[in-house]
Amino acid sequence: MGPLIRLVAVPDGMGPDDDRNNxxxxxxxxxxxxxxxxxxxxxxxxxxxxxxxxxxxxxxxxxxxxxxxxxxxxxxxxxxxxxxxxxxxxxxxxxxxxxxxxxxxxxxxxxxxxxxxxxxxxxxxxxxxxxxxxxxxxxxxxxxxxxxxxxxxxxxxxxxxxxxxxxxxxxxxxxxxxxxxxxxxxxxxxxxxxxxxxxxPLLTGERPGKPVGHFWLYVAFGSFTVFDRRQFQELALGLELTGRPFLWVVRPDIVHGDAHEYPDGFLDRVVASGNDGGRGKVVAWAPQQRVLAHPAVACFVSHCGWNSIMEGVRNGVPFVAWPYFADQFVNRAYICDIWRVGLPAVADKKSGMVTKEHLAGRVEEVMGDASMRERIEAMMVVAHESVQEGGCSHGxxxxxxxxxxx
Incomplete structure (x- = not known):
């Protein structure tokens, strides 16, 4: 029997230097x-x-x-x-x-x-x-x-x-x-x-049980979210203010101007070389499915992309919902209003920014809400059953x- 998949190249009409993100x-x-x-x-x-x-x-x-x-x-x-x-x-x-x-x-x-x-x-x-x-x-x-x-x-x-x-x-x-x-x-x-x-939910990593360990935050904003420098710095300070260990995915282009300007001393204080041994880790990319499946991850600060949501739900991880554009706002409504498995990050009316205090407070609310955790774990079970034999998605x-x- 020959190979089951045959690949055929079809040109898209764009040149090698054209921006395919357009x-x-x-x-x-x-x-x-x-x-x-x-x-x-x-x-x-x-x-x-x-x-x-x-x-x-x-x-x-x-x-x-x-x-x-x-x-x-x-x-x-x-x-x-x-x-x-x-x-x-x-x-x-x-x-x-x-x-x-x-x-x-x-x-x-x-x-x-x-x-x-x-x-x-x-x-x-x-x-x-x-x-x-x-x-x-x-x-x-x-x-x-x-x-x-x-x-x-x-x-x-x-x-x-x-x-x-x-x-x-x-x-x-x-x-x-x-x-x-x-x-x-x-x-x-x-x-x-x-x-x-x-x-x-299409194939994602699956955690073996309930969260255990240090209850890490996972922070990722997808492929398109871009912050101005002030908001980027406020986000960094908010993660520091939580006092919790975190894994933060920072794309090279996540800040306008393609340059990261972390708050003064942030990397020394908080990231791996910090005085306390490093509560946080900053990476350019992470295997998100595997991260969310890890039993130590207890909160997902997310841009509310649908694939990210399905991966979080499949693993019973509640959210701090921070949408950027388009369908992500509808997805936030699911998370916060319909399923009630997360809380929104809300910008301050005066500054227009999600402040460090607000972000840290939202994280604590999510981490401390037992009923929210029960709801997301119930969704995790239903999501798992849907793709098993006899489940709706499987059928x-x-x-x-x-x-x-x-």
Missing amino acids: LLRLTVFMQEHMAPRVEELIRRSGEEEAAVDGDGDGWGRIRCVVADYDVGTWALDVARRTGVKSAAVWPASAAVMASLLSVPELIRDKIIDAHGKRKRQMNWSALTQEAFQLSPDMPMMQPAHLAWNCIGNDQGQELLFSCVLAGVRAVDECDYILCNSFRDAEAATFARFPKILPIG NFDMFVESIMS
């Missing part, structure tokens, strides 16, 4: 350059029997296109044109996918305006800063936090919104929407939008695999 530009280029090549690949599949390891077995015809929604909705259009099944993989919460599928209703109800911006509005297509709710028991959402309102200038936001509309149409016509979530985490959303299938994934093989 999601808007990357999306446009991929649709323009990759779609025709992938369509050709699908149409040619099965026409020529390619020998594998000399045994004469061919690869056969492509039966299904599985595409990441964020950058691959063009591939769902290709699947429709070529007559093969399609599945959109949605890596964020089901609630955010539901908000995208509801764009026509949001326009109809004048929550957003698909025709342009209104006067005195900072964000393209946002008519109101009033929160809206797609159904009872779903998170409250803000128009300003919708994805296209969070990136670029007016022109870029309008272009991104047009891409979102095209993506919504493609997803609406695909066969499956696979979501890295589990039914009990977002029961109201899955009840209203049954086409979204939970298959998660959904089996159904999906069987359907594309038939």
